[in-house]
Amino acid sequence: MSQAFLPFALPEIGQEEIDEVVDTLRSGWVTTGPKTRRFEQAFAEFLGDPQIECIAVNSATAGLHLALEAIGIGPGDEVITTTHTFTATAEVVRYLGADVVLVDIDPSTMNIDPRLVEAAITPRTKAILPVHYAGLAVDMLAILDIARRHGLRVVEDAAHALPTTLEKELIGTMGSDATVFSFYANKTMTTGEGGMLVTRNAELAKRAKVMRLHGINRDAFDRFTAKVPSWYYEIVAPGFKYNLTDIAAALGLHQLKRIPAFQVRREQIAQRYLEAFADLPLVMPPQAVEGDTHSWHLFVLRLDDSLEMERDAFIEQMFARGIGCSVHYIPLHLQPYWRDRYGLKPEQFPHSQKAYERMLSIPLYTAMSDADVERVITAVREIVLAP
Ligand SMILES: *Cc1c(COP(=O)(O)O)cnc(C)c1O
Numbered sequence: 001m002s003q004a005f006l007p008f009a010l011p012e013i014g015q016e017e018i019d020e021v022v023d024t025l026r027s028g029w030v031t032t033g034p035k036t037r038r039f040e041q042a043f044a045e046f047l048g049d050p051q052i053e054c055i056a057v058n059s060a061t062a063g064l065h066l067a068l069e070a071i072g073i074g075p076g077d078e079v080i081t082t083t084h085t086f087t088a089t090a091e092v093v094r095y096l097g098a099d100v101v102l103v104d105i106d107p108s109t110m111n112i113d114p115r116l117v118e119a120a121i122t123p124r125t126k127a128i129l130p131v132h133y134a135g136l137a138v139d140m141l142a143i144l145d146i147a148r149r150h151g152l153r154v155v156e157d158a159a160h161a162l163p164t165t166l167e168k169e170l171i172g173t174m175g176s177d178a179t180v181f182s183f184y185a186n187k188t189m190t191t192g193e194g195g196m197l198v199t200r201n202a203e204l205a206k207r208a209k210v211m212r213l214h215g216i217n218r219d220a221f222d223r224f225t226a227k228v229p230s231w232y233y234e235i236v237a238p239g240f241k242y243n244l245t246d247i248a249a250a251l252g253l254h255q256l257k258r259i260p261a262f263q264v265r266r267e268q269i270a271q272r273y274l275e276a277f278a279d280l281p282l283v284m285p286p287q288a289v290e291g292d293t294h295s296w297h298l299f300v301l302r303l304d305d306s307l308e309m310e311r312d313a314f315i316e317q318m319f320a321r322g323i324g325c326s327v328h329y330i331p332l333h334l335q336p337y338w339r340d341r342y343g344l345k346p347e348q349f350p351h352s353q354k355a356y357e358r359m360l361s362i363p364l365y366t367a368m369s370d371a372d373v374e375r376v377i378t379a380v381r382e383i384v385l386a387p
Helices: 015-027 034-047 060-070 087-095 114-119 140-150 202-212 219-224 246-276 311-320 336-342 350-358 370-385
Strands: 053-057 078-082 099-103 125-129 153-157 178-182 195-199 299-303 359-362
Touching: 015 246, 034 053, 034 195, 034 246, 053 060, 053 202, 060 087, 060 125, 060 153, 060 178, 060 195, 060 202, 078 087, 087 099, 087 125, 087 336, 099 114, 099 336, 114 140, 125 140, 140 153, 195 202, 246 299, 246 370, 299 350, 311 359, 311 370, 350 359
Parallel strands: 078 099, 078 125, 125 153, 153 178
Antiparallel strands: 053 195, 178 195, 299 359
């Protein structure tokens, strides 16, 4: 008898989330309103830093775009990021007419290699855009040091990195210009679609808030507050439509509360996989150092060279056993748009290329039962040992 298909990812939505959404629908306030404000405050409290401003947006892509816009990225500028990421990380640079400079990963962390970042700096470089791949922190001390020495800005793509830590500090509080989290359906918490831009820079926050909603500036009439009627506003720029709805924030309020419990479960599953695969010709994903947290958004296996099987065949065998798998990511240097625009060749990115050819992501999410986890383990072991 064949078992039901085990999807690669599923969100875990509880009764509290459902009740809060229903309450929002009944309240009559379905777009950005009091719950979005509460969600932003709760996020700042979660990060534990009263200096931090949290700006809710309708995707991480929107948040990254707003952050780069606010630091003044524009035509002629270059932004350095990793080839080993989702296209959203890089596309926002192109929205602003600036150029993307892709660099390779460090194969031991799968994260952007700080030495290659430094080597890629030119007089046009304005910012570094590191991605905490799979939920393991980038060496931010190295990145921030390079930025300081070269006068560059830093915006972190933390789509995978809630609640990742580095030197016991949560990502989002490391001291970059801005950090952006994603609440897309398969991330460590979800609002359906959504994101959070986090910054300690008051000017950046002010600009991002204006640009989040059509370039409307309400501070413009602060000095007249008493006299200005409620219908009055000023447009100070051609802004965007990037606000989060209260329906989404209703989900976020409860998902955020569950992040510590979600993290415990993700860590449990990751540890079970690490132990169950230790004797196989598989390269295990890098782990956080003792005392730090890996969010385990993704669990990425790499087939060892000693294993003759191709990665594609491995994934097919997983599907044949009713288990969804994925690949994170097809590196940007292989994607037609990025490859052709910048004339990129796989030889420029040997580590990302090698990882891509041999890797797959297996299911790891809180809605998995222990039996689901054991089923994945059995499938992987069978495929490796008796292909
Ligand atoms: C998911 C993801 C994004 C985009 O997040 P959205 O909220 O879907 O816009 C950006 N970067 C990385 C690395 C991602 O995984």
